[in-house]
Amino acid sequence: xxxxxxxxxxxxxxxxxxxxxxxxxxxxxxxxxxxxxxxxxxxxxxxxxxxxxxxxxxxxxxxxxxxxxxxxxxxxxxxxxxxxxxxxxxxxxxxxxxxxxxxxxxxxxxxxxxxxxxxxxxxxxxxxxxxxxxxxxxxxxxxxxxxxxxxxxxxxxxxxxxxxxxxxxxxxxxxxxxxxxxxxxxxxxxxxxxxxxxxxxxxxxxxxxxxxxxxxxxxxxxxxxxxxxxxxxxxxxxxxxxxxxxxxxxxxxxxxxxxxxxxxxxxxxxxxxxxxxxxxxxxxxxxxxxxxxxxxxxxxxxxxxxxxxxxxxxxxxxxxxxxxxxxxxxxxxxxxxxxxxxxxxxxxxxxxxxxxxx
Numbered sequence: 191x192x193x194x195x196x197x198x199x200x201x202x203x204x205x206x207x208x209x210x211x212x213x214x215x216x217x218x219x220x221x222x223x224x225x226x227x228x229x230x231x232x233x234x235x236x237x238x239x240x241x242x243x244x245x246x247x248x249x250x251x252x253x254x255x256x257x258x259x260x261x262x263x264x265x266x267x268x269x270x271x272x273x274x275x276x277x278x279x280x281x282x283x284x285x286x287x288x289x290x291x292x293x294x295x296x297x298x299x300x301x302x303x304x305x306x307x308x309x310x311x312x313x314x315x316x317x318x319x320x321x322x323x324x325x326x327x328x329x330x331x332x333x334x335x336x337x338x339x340x341x342x343x344x345x346x347x348x349x350x351x352x353x354x355x356x357x358x359x360x361x362x363x364x365x366x367x368x369x370x371x372x373x374x375x376x377x378x379x380x381x382x383x384x385x386x387x388x389x390x391x392x393x394x395x396x397x398x399x400x401x402x403x404x405x406x407x408x409x410x411x412x413x414x415x416x417x418x419x420x421x422x423x424x425x426x427x428x429x430x431x432x433x434x435x436x437x438x439x440x441x442x443x444x445x446x447x448x449x450x451x452x453x454x455x456x457x458x459x460x461x462x463x464x465x466x467x468x469x470x471x472x473x474x475x476x477x478x479x480x481x482x483x484x485x486x487x488x489x490x491x492x493x494x495x496x497x498x499x500x501x502x503x504x505x506x507x508x509x510x511x512x513x514x515x516x517x518x519x520x521x522x523x524x525x526x527x528x529x530x531x532x533x534x535x536x537x538x539x540x541x542x543x544x545x546x547x548x
Contacts (some may be wrong), residue, residue, distance in 0.1 A: 199228055199344045200279030200301065206236040206290040207333075208257040211450075211469030214241040215476050216330040216499065217284055218248050218356045220337040224282075225250035227346050234276070236269075236290070243450040244473075247357035257289065266292050273297035282340050284333050286310040286317070303340040305332075316343060325495035355478040356499050359455055367455040371418065375442035382415045382536060385457060385474070387465035388432050389425035396466040397484055399428065401524055403435035405464070408528035411536040415461075417441035422453075422470065462535045467496050475500040480535045482506040482527065506530055 203224065207217040214237055224233050235245045236255045245251045255276070258268045270293040273281075281294040283304030291310040294302045306317035318339045322332055331350065338348030371377040386406060390396040397405070406417060419441060421429035426445050433443050446453040454473055457463060463474035464482045471483045475498025485493045485507055493507025508527045 200231055202232045202234065202276060202278045203228070203280045203282065204234045204236050204255065204273065204276070204278045204299075205282045205284065205337075207284045208236055208238050208289070209285070210238075211241055211244070212467070212472040212496070213329075214238070214244060215356070215469070215472040216328075216496075217333050218244075218250075218476060219330050219352045219499065220282065220284070220333050221248055221250040222353050222356070223334060223337050223349065223351075224341070227341050228344070234278070240450075244357065247359060247451065247454065249358055262288070265289050266296065269293035270296040273299065280340065282336060283314065284336060286314070301340070301343060303336060303343070305336060316340070323490060325489045325492065327494065328497040329495055330497070330499060352499065354499070354501055356476040357454065357473075359451075359458055359477070363455045364458045367452070368459045371442070371444075371456070371459065375418070375444060377418060377442055378414075378416045381413055382411050382461035383418060383459055384409060384415050384536075385418045385420055385460040385463045386432070387420045387422075387463065387468070387470045388428050389420075389422050389470070390466055390468055396468075397524075399431040399435055402432045405524050405528055406432075406436050406439065406441075408525070408532075409536060410532050412538070415536060418460075419443045420453075420457075420470065421445045423447075462531065464531070467491065467493075472498055474498070475505065478504060480504040482531050482535075483508070484527070485509045503534075506534060 205220055207214050221233055232252045233250060234253045234255055235251050237245060239256050242254055242256060245254050255272055258265055260268060273293055274297045278299045280301040281299045283290045286304050286307045288310055291313040295313045302314045303316045304311060304314045306319040311317040318336055320332055320335060334350050341348065368379065372379050377383060386402060388399060388402045409415065419429045419432055429443050454477060457474050457479060458477050460474060460479045462480050465471040466484045471481055474481050478500045481498050481500055483493065483498065485491060485496065487510045492509055498505050508523060510523060
């Protein structure tokens, strides 16, 4: 669905991605691109409350509107009223969903761009057919296609460049977290620090506690490595389960209790971050830390579609082999993953990258 091009660039633009942590992180390159091309425009994120801290770490985001998560009618009324008051000139909907498309129409936002996927797409002014279910490229790339579709309406040529790291942190705070790992948790800072996150905050498949333990036992670095097992809210028991299975293998268990910014400041010290395809994996990727992720075999949840945002040489993605149950990660795959993680990230050791903070 395409209508006439816009006459002039907007003054205020809202970009909507109000679902999970990883999904919002993969939308951040859109904010970068829009701010780079439209530096005078006020770029606002419409997001879920618990991703608000992430928006605060992205310099390209000028402000937020929080999804109220009310019932359907009240949500539409609340969001429509707020968007009207903000006088948005354009909406970039990264999903065609009722709580974005309907308020966009009712708030009379003149330019409404999003994917052509369902009936709610009819409420947009400039929908783009993407066929995301084929998953032929990363989610962040599909998002950038939508941002470029919007920019084209204002006469700007498209681009796909990502400025890494995607989120920025205060270097002093990152160093404080590094010293905390040493002083409070006994982490040896002279060795590469490997973070393993056995939690599953997203919707993807996960390794078992035993598989994480087997993976940890197989990791090798010339000078050894320091291990930190991390846990988010409600995940401490799982982290402790992995901890108990590796026995006297020296390590620390770190529970994130101070919010996403503090967790990000801690992860910025990772030389390797290992997890299933969850929000924390994408957070480490946005910091451009080396990541190893475990995915399901189904194409819509695989390592290409949900690729992290770090540099290509800093990411690994694993999935079950052909013929395996799509939710199974056989022990033989753990051996292959161990070999690749060791060879790519641990064979020479990797000191923390100061580019991860600014």
